[in-house]
Amino acid sequence: MAGTTGDDAGVRRRMPHALRREQLLRAALGEFGRRGYHETQMEHVAAAARVSKALLYQHFSAKDELFAAVSAEVVAGLTARLNAAVLAEQDSAAGIAAMVRVLYDYATDEPDAWNLLVRHIDKPEVGPELRELRDRLGEAFAALLLRRRRADPTLSPAALAVNERRARLLVPLMYGSMLSSVSWWLEHPDTPREEAEAMAMDFVWLGLDRLRSGERTDLRAR
Amino acid sequence: MAGTTGDDAGVRRRMPHALRREQLLRAALGEFGRRGYHETQMEHVAAAARVSKALLYQHFSAKDELFAAVSAEVVAGLTARLNAAVLAEQDSAAGIAAMVRVLYDYATDEPDAWNLLVRHIDKPEVGPELRELRDRLGEAFAALLLRRRRADPTLSPAALAVNERRARLLVPLMYGSMLSSVSWWLEHPDTPREEAEAMAMDFVWLGLDRLRSGERTDLRAR
DNA sequence: GTATAGTAACTGACGAGTCAGTTACTTGTG
DNA sequence: CACAAGTAACTGACTCGTCAGTTACTATAC
Numbered sequence: 293m294a295g296t297t298g299d300d301a302g303v304r305r306r307m308p309h310a311l312r313r314e315q316l317l318r319a320a321l322g323e324f325g326r327r328g329y330h331e332t333q334m335e336h337v338a339a340a341a342r343v344s345k346a347l348l349y350q351h352f353s354a355k356d357e358l359f360a361a362v363s364a365e366v367v368a369g370l371t372a373r374l375n376a377a378v379l380a381e382q383d384s385a386a387g388i389a390a391m392v393r394v395l396y397d398y399a400t401d402e403p404d405a406w407n408l409l410v411r412h413i414d415k416p417e418v419g420p421e422l423r424e425l426r427d428r429l430g431e432a433f434a435a436l437l438l439r440r441r442r443a444d445p446t447l448s449p450a451a452l453a454v455n456e457r458r459a460r461l462l463v464p465l466m467y468g469s470m471l472s473s474v475s476w477w478l479e480h481p482d483t484p485r486e487e488a489e490a491m492a493m494d495f496v497w498l499g500l501d502r503l504r505s506g507e508r509t510d511l512r513a514r
Numbered sequence: 515m516a517g518t519t520g521d522d523a524g525v526r527r528r529m530p531h532a533l534r535r536e537q538l539l540r541a542a543l544g545e546f547g548r549r550g551y552h553e554t555q556m557e558h559v560a561a562a563a564r565v566s567k568a569l570l571y572q573h574f575s576a577k578d579e580l581f582a583a584v585s586a587e588v589v590a591g592l593t594a595r596l597n598a599a600v601l602a603e604q605d606s607a608a609g610i611a612a613m614v615r616v617l618y619d620y621a622t623d624e625p626d627a628w629n630l631l632v633r634h635i636d637k638p639e640v641g642p643e644l645r646e647l648r649d650r651l652g653e654a655f656a657a658l659l660l661r662r663r664r665a666d667p668t669l670s671p672a673a674l675a676v677n678e679r680r681a682r683l684l685v686p687l688m689y690g691s692m693l694s695s696v697s698w699w700l701e702h703p704d705t706p707r708e709e710a711e712a713m714a715m716d717f718v719w720l721g722l723d724r725l726r727s728g729e730r731t732d733l734r735a736r
Numbered sequence: 737g738t739a740t741a742g743t744a745a746c747t748g749a750c751g752a753g754t755c756a757g758t759t760a761c762t763t764g765t766g
Numbered sequence: 767c768a769c770a771a772g773t774a775a776c777t778g779a780c781t782c783g784t785c786a787g788t789t790a791c792t793a794t795a796c
Contacts, residue, residue: 531740569743
């Protein structure tokens, strides 16, 4: 596969430090994303960059450091996209829709990064960066949920506190469903994206709407 | 730590094959659940069972086989619980509630098994059993969603097909939110269980309710 | 006394990390 | 322009710890 990647015409080997570093990071993203941390060897990364393992070690002093660097880039990239999209929207509904769209976009045009994310986000041993991302995502979510209500002066502090509490509980629900939706869609390419995306938006939006109305279905009593 | 576990009085205790196997499986569950597949060594499992590694190999011929056996048990256990709880309920709402309750129960009284589950369910390389579980869970979910409608003779086959399609899309959303909710709760022990549980039930129930009413909020057009 | 439960000590492979050396590119100097 | 001296990019071939899996031997129950 990819006998000649096109840009390297056989001989173009030596590269300035910074450029090589970029390339190595890209290669590592691909390998870690496709194979996962443990099944990826430094050899694999080096080979993917058509370079020796020793050189790789001149840029990153250890495997976990390399992984951390890759994770950090991924996290930064996704966070930037999310912030840009969500902050651009006026109300919460549009914010939710934007968020879902960003995730579907990201998974579509950065499949390796997406894979890296979902594969390691629940592994405490590798990648605290990814944990951070999850929490930051949660924060962004909660803020989005509470945007309107925090600005509302008629709400008593107590009422607001209740809302905060409920928002925290809603976050993992929405968050989990969104990630799961995207992952499911990736595994079912026959399903049109708009369909899956629209369903996710509806679903999550409904959850947010709940917070507003505060109604309860009361299923607890069997 | 645990110098003497109490039941074993220092000396070499012989055990019948089947019993030892059970014990080894329990030990492996603990180790795999807490450390994860890759950070668990066969030594760890053997030590946890106060037994030599060689003996462990007389029961399970390879590490992945051991892991597969443990996974299979976990899957069987959880599936049984879910089936029992869901099938006992009459309507879909109660079914959802029961499902959520089962998951919270399971996470509470089988923490290692729960951990094993969430840590490896998205790793294709280890444990196809866990993948299976996920899909089976999805099936159960879809069936639950469609129980009523399938029995309804007034629905045209076409209308039913639409429902089936929508149900498939809803499954990952509900599924993801439920798992995420439980995991979140485990990481936030200060939150009372009933609160988190009730929120999850409401949230998922609302999603199911959507299927019934078929209304759409139409967020797609920005 | 022989089956089976058990172990301590061993092996071999794999993979992270290193090092001594080589190759290409840059920069004075005549 | 040539041609050395200097330096940064790069490599092949190693070390060395770790860990899955084995072997050869011992203890115990019936």
